Amino acid sequence: MSVLDELVAGAVEDAAAREKVTPLEELKEAVVAAPAPIDAMAWLRKADGIPVIAEIKRASPSKGHLSDIPDPAALAREYERGGASAISVLTEGRRFLGSLDDFDKVREAVHIPVLRKDFIVTDYQVWEARAHGADLVLLIVAALDDATLKRLLDLAHDLGMTVLVETHTREEIGRARAAGARVIGINARNLKDLRVDVNKYAELAADLPDDVVKVAESGVFGAVEVEDYGRAGADAVLVGEGVATADDHELAVERLVKAGKRVKASETTPLSTHHGPYWGQFGGRYVPEALITALDELERVYSEAKADPEFTKELVTLNQRYVGRPSPLTEAPRFAERIAEKVGITPRVFLKREDLNHTGAHKINNALGQALLVKRMGKTRVIAETGAGQHGVATATVCAMLGLKCRIYMGQIDARRQALNVARMRMLGAEVVEVTLGDKILKDAINEALRDWVTNVKDTHYLLGTVAGPHPFPEMVRDFQKVIGEEAKQQLRDWYGIDHPDAVCACVGGGSNAIGVMNAFLDDERVNLYGYEAGGNGPESGKHAIRFAPGTGQLGMFQGAKSYLLETDEGQTLDTYSISAGLDYASVGPEHAWLKDIGRVNYSWATDEEAMNAFRDLSQTEGIIPAIESSHAVAGAYKAAADLKAKGYEHPVMIINISGRGDKDMATAGKWFGYLTDEQSKALEVTGAHGDTVA
Amino acid sequence: MTNTATTPSGQPLGISHKPSRTAAMFDELDKANRPAFIGYLPYGFPDPEVSLKAFKTLVDHGVNAVEIGLPYSDPVMDGPVIQAASQIALNHGESIHGVFRAVETVANAGGVPLIMSYWNLIYHYGVERFARDFENAGGAGLITPDLIPDEAGEWIEASDRHGLDRIFLVSPDSAPERLAVVSKAARGFVYAASRMGVTGERKTITDSPEALVERTRKAGASRVCVGIGVSTAEQAAKVGAYADGVIVGSALVHQLLGETGRKALDEAEGLRNLAAKADELAQGVASAR
Numbered sequence: 001m002s003v004l005d006e007l008v009a010g011a012v013e014d015a016a017a018r019e020k021v022t023p024l025e026e027l028k029e030a031v032v033a034a035p036a037p038i039d040a041m042a043w044l045r046k047a048d049g050i051p052v053i054a055e056i057k058r059a060s061p062s063k064g065h066l067s068d069i070p071d072p073a074a075l076a077r078e079y080e081r082g083g084a085s086a087i088s089v090l091t092e093g094r095r096f097l098g099s100l101d102d103f104d105k106v107r108e109a110v111h112i113p114v115l116r117k118d119f120i121v122t123d124y125q126v127w128e129a130r131a132h133g134a135d136l137v138l139l140i141v142a143a144l145d146d147a148t149l150k151r152l153l154d155l156a157h158d159l160g161m162t163v164l165v166e167t168h169t170r171e172e173i174g175r176a177r178a179a180g181a182r183v184i185g186i187n188a189r190n191l192k193d194l195r196v197d198v199n200k201y202a203e204l205a206a207d208l209p210d211d212v213v214k215v216a217e218s219g220v221f222g223a224v225e226v227e228d229y230g231r232a233g234a235d236a237v238l239v240g241e242g243v244a245t246a247d248d249h250e251l252a253v254e255r256l257v258k259a260g261k262r263v264k265a266s267e268t269t270p271l272s273t274h275h276g277p278y279w280g281q282f283g284g285r286y287v288p289e290a291l292i293t294a295l296d297e298l299e300r301v302y303s304e305a306k307a308d309p310e311f312t313k314e315l316v317t318l319n320q321r322y323v324g325r326p327s328p329l330t331e332a333p334r335f336a337e338r339i340a341e342k343v344g345i346t347p348r349v350f351l352k353r354e355d356l357n358h359t360g361a362h363k364i365n366n367a368l369g370q371a372l373l374v375k376r377m378g379k380t381r382v383i384a385e386t387g388a389g390q391h392g393v394a395t396a397t398v399c400a401m402l403g404l405k406c407r408i409y410m411g412q413i414d415a416r417r418q419a420l421n422v423a424r425m426r427m428l429g430a431e432v433v434e435v436t437l438g439d440k441i442l443k444d445a446i447n448e449a450l451r452d453w454v455t456n457v458k459d460t461h462y463l464l465g466t467v468a469g470p471h472p473f474p475e476m477v478r479d480f481q482k483v484i485g486e487e488a489k490q491q492l493r494d495w496y497g498i499d500h501p502d503a504v505c506a507c508v509g510g511g512s513n514a515i516g517v518m519n520a521f522l523d524d525e526r527v528n529l530y531g532y533e534a535g536g537n538g539p540e541s542g543k544h545a546i547r548f549a550p551g552t553g554q555l556g557m558f559q560g561a562k563s564y565l566l567e568t569d570e571g572q573t574l575d576t577y578s579i580s581a582g583l584d585y586a587s588v589g590p591e592h593a594w595l596k597d598i599g600r601v602n603y604s605w606a607t608d609e610e611a612m613n614a615f616r617d618l619s620q621t622e623g624i625i626p627a628i629e630s631s632h633a634v635a636g637a638y639k640a641a642a643d644l645k646a647k648g649y650e651h652p653v654m655i656i657n658i659s660g661r662g663d664k665d666m667a668t669a670g671k672w673f674g675y676l677t678d679e680q681s682k683a684l685e686v687t688g689a690h691g692d693t694v695a
Numbered sequence: 696m697t698n699t700a701t702t703p704s705g706q707p708l709g710i711s712h713k714p715s716r717t718a719a720m721f722d723e724l725d726k727a728n729r730p731a732f733i734g735y736l737p738y739g740f741p742d743p744e745v746s747l748k749a750f751k752t753l754v755d756h757g758v759n760a761v762e763i764g765l766p767y768s769d770p771v772m773d774g775p776v777i778q779a780a781s782q783i784a785l786n787h788g789e790s791i792h793g794v795f796r797a798v799e800t801v802a803n804a805g806g807v808p809l810i811m812s813y814w815n816l817i818y819h820y821g822v823e824r825f826a827r828d829f830e831n832a833g834g835a836g837l838i839t840p841d842l843i844p845d846e847a848g849e850w851i852e853a854s855d856r857h858g859l860d861r862i863f864l865v866s867p868d869s870a871p872e873r874l875a876v877v878s879k880a881a882r883g884f885v886y887a888a889s890r891m892g893v894t895g896e897r898k899t900i901t902d903s904p905e906a907l908v909e910r911t912r913k914a915g916a917s918r919v920c921v922g923i924g925v926s927t928a929e930q931a932a933k934v935g936a937y938a939d940g941v942i943v944g945s946a947l948v949h950q951l952l953g954e955t956g957r958k959a960l961d962e963a964e965g966l967r968n969l970a971a972k973a974d975e976l977a978q979g980v981a982s983a984r
Contacts (some may be wrong), residue, residue: 066709221709222852245710246855251879259848284846286814288772290866290891292843292873437778443769450771455892457868557815557841559769570791571819572768 003061004119008143010094011119018100019124027124030131031159038135040113040162043085044183044213044236050226050260051085053115053215054253055240056106058090058097065097067245072102073109075249080110082253086136088115088238100132107133115164119143126152130159138164138185141172150179164215164238170204177212184208185217185238202232222252223259230263231281271522271600272482277471280597282590285470286557287450294457299472301377306479311376315369322401323364325483327353329491329655334621335634343641347652350496352488352517354659355626361660362484362513363394363465369480371398374461381405381456384463385449387414387442387509388582388629389421390660391465396430406430409448411441414581421664439575442585446559466510467589470560474589481516488655489520502652503528505640506659507632508603509545509583511592513659522600528644531592532636534578535605543577547588548596548603558587564596579608579668580628582660602643606635612672614638615662627660628668634658713858716835717883720759720807721918721939731940732757732931732980733920734947734973735811737764738797739789740780741951741959747800748962749951749969754806756970757977761801762838762942765794765812772813772840774895776945779956791820795832802833809862811838817850826853836860836883844880851880862886865911867903874914884918884939885911889925896926896945905937928979935983943976 001009044051056072059065069075076087089106090098098118107114115136116129121143129137137156141149149165156163157180165181167173176184188201205214213236216229221242229237239256246252266278277283285295305311319325329350336349354362367384374382382404386392392408399406408425412434415422425432438444446469453462467474467481485504492498504521506514508531521527536544539552545566547553553564558573566574566586578584595601606614611628614635619625626634637656644652662669667684670676676684724731734753740746753761766781766789773781794810801808810829817825817837829837836859842850844863854861860883865874867890877885889904890897908919921934922942926949931941950968953960960968 063709222855223848224852227848241709245712247710247712255848255851285843286841286846287843288841288866289843289864289869289873289877290888293868293870296870438768447769447771451774451893454772457891554819557818559771565815567815567819571816572785 004140004143007061007092007095008119008121011092011125012121014093015122015125015128018128024124024127027127027131031127034131034133037130037160038113040086040135041182041213043113044162044215046264048261048264049257050230050234050263051236052083052226052253052256052260053086053088053236053238054079054082054084054243055088055117055238056090056098056102057240057244059095061095063241066241069244073105075244076106076109078249079243079253080112082250083257084112084253085236086113086115088117088240091116091118100128103132103134113162120152121148123152123155126155126159130161134161136162136164138166140166141176142168146175146179149175153179153181166217167204173204173208181212183213183215185215187218188216189218198228198232201229201234205233223255226256226259227263227281230260269523271595272519274591276475279474279590279594282561282563282593283471283474284562285560286562287470287560288454290454291457291470294453295470295472297377298373298461298476301373302472302476305373305376311372315372318368319365319483323358323368324356326487326491327356327484329353329488329495330622330624331496332618332622335618338617338621339638339641342638343645345641345645345650345652347641347644347654349637350488350492350501350653350655351622351624352484352655352657354484354513354657355624355630355661359390359394359397360663361390361394361627362481362516363391363660364397365483365516366465366477366480366512367391367394367398367463370461370463370476371395371402371404374404374463375402377461379459379461381407381460382463383407383409383449383452383460384465385409385442385445386465387411387445387584388580388627389414389418389425389664390582390627392425392430392432393421393428395463395465396425396428399430400428407452408432409435409445409452411439411445412436413440414442414445417581417668418664441576442581443559443573450559466512467515467591468510468559468561468563468587474561474591477512478515478519478591481512482519484513484516484657485518485520488517492653492655498653500524500526501655502526502649503530503640503644503654504657505530505532505633505637505654506657507532507534507583507629507636508588508592509534509585509629511589513657515589515591517655517657518601522595528640528647529601530636530640530643531601531603532632532639533588533603533605534580534583534632535607535610536577536579538607539605544605545576545578545584545586546605547586549605553588556587561587561590563587563590563593579611580632582627582629583632604636604639606632606639610635612669615665615669616673619662624658625662626658627662628665630657630659631662710855711858715860715883716807717760717809717860718918721884724759728984730935730938730980730983731759731920732977733760733762733809733922733940733942734758735762735764735942735944736947736951737766737777737780737784738794739766739784739787740948741783741965742787743789743793745962745965746784747797748966750797750800751804752966752970753947753973754801754804756973757980758806758973760807760809760835760940762809762811762944763794763797763801765791765810765816767813767816770813772893774893774945775956776896776948776952777894780948780952783959791816795828798829798832798834807835808833809836809838809860810834811840814839814842822849822853823856826857826859830857830859834859836862838862838886840864844876847880854882860884864888865907867891867907869907871910871914874911874916878911878915881916884920885916886942887911887919887921887938888923889921889934890923892923894923894944896949897924900924900930900933904934908938928975931976931979932983935980941980941983946976947972
């Protein structure tokens, strides 16, 4: 006899004994008198959360005694206060130590739906459940033949109850569906180690239509399982031991409810207006508590500013009159020919000219927006990190314009390969601190900026330059950069009469220019989106900054956010390498990580060599010298064209985001292409301007 | 291999109702009306073997609970001294796998072993796996400088299953609602940063930590210890008068670090310095009340 057979036999015997005391006819009268059942369907599916069915459970055959639960009513009230959507009461007495008396007490105590959980195989037990005020009953497919399952299901439905139909296999799910189940409980425990197997759950739940409510029924213990099941598509979860044995039952339920809300909030669409802190499983605020006050303040001031027409007006005006927006969308026919020669399709190529902004890059869009917020917050000092120097220059510029004190942190290696940008920042009145700690590159500059911020947070704003870092930075920086794509979309229509592009290409370091140019197209499935990381010497070389290719980045928390990260087996950050300082970063903005996981953006990389060839190609076909960062997008355009060709496009319309201009890179390019005499090259080497002379 | 994440019958481990080790330590110290002396050193500094001796030295010289730091490549809450020590440890092959030996060393010496780690190291090792190995080694609790309770779902679950303390931080400008969030999620004690900023020694300690300790207790924390900047016996005595524990880090690390701050001292000299400094601080703590 299996455990299940034994439990069923016992339950039947006990029910028969009760029937002797209370015959069915008497129960039916009680049902008429009972208060109407609550429509539990409405409680088991929510747009903004994952409903929790919390169970009153004293023991189980497999785990033995769990908890005494002297006062089930009090426990149920704690569950309800914690935010439970329904209470499950085990009424089986032999092995689970439950009773209908427990059920009655719970029914009295709460206003949410109550589930009678027992081994129900007879009509009598169904009537009994309703007579005691149950809104939900459990039926176990494995314990019932098809005819009985259907009969009991129909009876329960006729009595106005919702039925949670428990299944373990695809075959059982099929039988449940055939019988007319509307709420299906899926038991996805991996029988080998008894852990929740989300893959098994996803596999089992795969064919269920949307109108069936899916309840993850086993192995839910804490927030981790709620998140896993929620991301796998479960509508609700049932949890027993994890809440019944907790020290603080209310808090235990509350944590599960919060985890469910977080999952739902992290996956909202449209993509272009998605809010942080979470982008799928990515993002968050992995920072010291000491920064939370400042981040909360920033979030509050930013959302007030967004709603304030005066703020928008000032930003738009300065964008126009100071930055020089809109930046043009330039057609690049001669470069398009190069693509045609190489790839064999004939695209029309348009360049979004962020290189023509004041200070020569897209970075000013964000620096200006945040600097206006600094004024609004009443802070007087700004700190920022910079890699290539573009964000540092942009920050120093807006600080000069608005009269803010400014300090820029820059890794020593970057400072040397961008010596002229260091001079520019100093010219603009900023203090430039060369960071000699760690690898002396962008990430180390960010570490130092974070330390400064933790120390001086009262009067200081950290003007982070990209869509990375803790919430609200990824969302806020996106909002300040999305003007790039909005303009491009409009210009394509107004200037060129083209409704939409077929492809958008951008380079991805932290990812702000890419998000900026892509955001307006994220919800338009007709537009193929391509992001190019810094390939350095190639993914196998170990010298690169590719986070998304297989075998490169792993999930991790870095500088405030969860994302993909280049790290060692020990979780230490790996050294990264790229010829472009601006893409030389170990992690990537959390929105990109999400867009990768959901397959919305195609991510690939361009090596140093490919980028430098593209740098030359664009310079010589169009007379536009792109930044080496942007050259990765230009190099990527060849790859994107090949992909578009494979997809059947013959004349695709492509936008490439030229995020910055390449004047700053002439020392590197001069050396790369051999345009400098040995003497000139040596002179630059002394200052480290090539970037490869500092260990 | 037995899977300690399950019961003998193979079910996932439930909530451990093992009492908090640090709570027991505070209760014991209460009897003598003394605050706890909590000392920090990075594991693996200057190398794994010497660091084990250093941890034992701390316990032998009056440290009640040892905060075993896990060196990290990007320690944003740490000042120059701990950054340098961490870098030296990493250069000498520090590995998270070895840290459990340090935990055992502290436990065997009679101290309460705590680990202080930036979150990515634990996340990467595997949160449940870390909790299991830490518990098996005799660990008491984990201090998480860059993990706030709002992001700690997985750690709360794992620490509940393994009976480990969760030590979150608060800082002088933390709003009352943040203090409440931290106090509610904490187990063992709350770590109050004495000032805004990163770790490092200071000549003077302001009065702000006393107010913070009071506010944190009001927000629901049963035990509050103060760290960051405490480096002398006098400061330890001052802080110990109102806090449940005094946490010292950089001043101890400093004893093992040469003048330049780039290289560790000779082993014997370093351990001698460390013992003397621990004695001095322990006296300060003992005379606090």
